[in-house]
Amino acid sequence: MTGRGATTGIVIVAAGRGTRAGGPLPKQWQAVAGAPVARWTLQALAPHGRIILVIHPEDEARAACVAEGLLVTLVPGAGSRAGSVLAGLEALAQDPPERVLIHDVARPCVSPAVIGAVLAALETHDGAAPALPVTDALWTGAGGRVTGTQSREGLFRAQTPQGFRFDAILQAHRTHDGTAADDVEVARAAGLEVAIVPGEESNIKITAPGDFARAAKLLEPRMDVRLGNGYDVHAFTTGDHVVLCGVRVPHDRALKGHSDADVGMHAATDAIYGALAEGDIGRHFPPSDPQWKGAASEIFLRHAVELARSKGFDLGNVDVTLVCERPKIGPHAAAMQQEIARILGVEIGRVSVKATTSERLGFTGREEGIAALATATLVTA
Ligand SMILES: Nc1ccn([C@@H]2O[C@H](COP(=O)(O)OP(=O)(O)OP(=O)(O)O)[C@@H](O)[C@H]2O)c(=O)n1
Numbered sequence: 001m002t003g004r005g006a007t008t009g010i011v012i013v014a015a016g017r018g019t020r021a022g023g024p025l026p027k028q029w030q031a032v033a034g035a036p037v038a039r040w041t042l043q044a045l046a047p048h049g050r051i052i053l054v055i056h057p058e059d060e061a062r063a064a065c066v067a068e069g070l071l072v073t074l075v076p077g078a079g080s081r082a083g084s085v086l087a088g089l090e091a092l093a094q095d096p097p098e099r100v101l102i103h104d105v106a107r108p109c110v111s112p113a114v115i116g117a118v119l120a121a122l123e124t125h126d127g128a129a130p131a132l133p134v135t136d137a138l139w140t141g142a143g144g145r146v147t148g149t150q151s152r153e154g155l156f157r158a159q160t161p162q163g164f165r166f167d168a169i170l171q172a173h174r175t176h177d178g179t180a181a182d183d184v185e186v187a188r189a190a191g192l193e194v195a196i197v198p199g200e201e202s203n204i205k206i207t208a209p210g211d212f213a214r215a216a217k218l219l220e221p222r223m224d225v226r227l228g229n230g231y232d233v234h235a236f237t238t239g240d241h242v243v244l245c246g247v248r249v250p251h252d253r254a255l256k257g258h259s260d261a262d263v264g265m266h267a268a269t270d271a272i273y274g275a276l277a278e279g280d281i282g283r284h285f286p287p288s289d290p291q292w293k294g295a296a297s298e299i300f301l302r303h304a305v306e307l308a309r310s311k312g313f314d315l316g317n318v319d320v321t322l323v324c325e326r327p328k329i330g331p332h333a334a335a336m337q338q339e340i341a342r343i344l345g346v347e348i349g350r351v352s353v354k355a356t357t358s359e360r361l362g363f364t365g366r367e368e369g370i371a372a373l374a375t376a377t378l379v380t381a
């Protein structure tokens, strides 16, 4: 039994040839959802301890490339899974951890929950492994015909990682005949007690050609939606027009500011920066920098949306509310919507510009300036 904070070693067996899965390379080196299967598996286990990756000697260069940047030691495997596991355990034995997780490289979709459950069970058991109860009826068959039925009572489908006290599983493997399908079988043959923890349907083992597509579906990044808000205020000064959301609106005053003081476009820009957690306009275009004096705010908005695209996001929508008693926004709202959509490079239906008065209350009510609020959503492209 090993306590919380015990040292953990990880053996990932990857010396198989993947003959059932087919393809130009052994399955662990084939790409799924943009990365080799082995890379996904290494990344899933890397937070839990140092990794021994057991490989076929012919795969060394490929494995080194796949493991780049991670704490991984490559060790040559054997002709059977059990032999490869033993090679990995012997490599760890030079500086033995208290417990070890043994995992198939061919299970790249393993979740933190499954790994955590195995580690937690090791606090009170010699061994622990994830499994799912068999839920389908079971038959025996031969020659394409059903020859009998089999009770499913008490039957489980075994998964990995399988976790053990290190010294106990090393001894068990050293004395086993090397024919076991998995490490639970080896542990039980040595008299160790193994706890069953809940496995997951998503923890598939890539075995047949169709399993690559199943794994890709599970590994492909989920849609990421970001929401940001922006708020800006500019005071009135003398002048004969204001620029709001890129549209010149005649007025008996102007807005004061370092740039063109387009309060609506500034709020929209800050909403996009906010959704990206990228600060605000001041961070990207410091007011202390003279080159932005009198600048058209289109530059800021375009920069924000291009930054979003460079990070893999598309604009979902932007909604701007202008707060002022005058000038009246209604007659110009459609032109403003069109201008913002043009700058953002999106269809007009994704942009909303609306206005409200503040019922003559506060600084906007006293016509000392104009305020603007904006909300923007970004979605993964
Ligand atoms: N001599 C072997 C055989 C298998 N394995 C590993 O054991 C795991 C489970 O084996 P399996 O899914 O059967 O993989 P392969 O042996 O590669 O597949 P196949 O039987 O289709 O050739 C895999 O991660 C595989 O790389 C290994 O390290 N050494």
Ligand SMILES: C[C@](O)(CO)[C@H](O)COP(=O)(O)O
Pocket (backbone or CB within 6 Å): 081, 104, 157, 158, 159, 160, 181, 182, 183, 205, 207
């Ligand atoms: C260890 C294992 O993943 C448990 O399900 C499985 O037994 C290994 O794969 P194989 O196809 O039996 O070699």
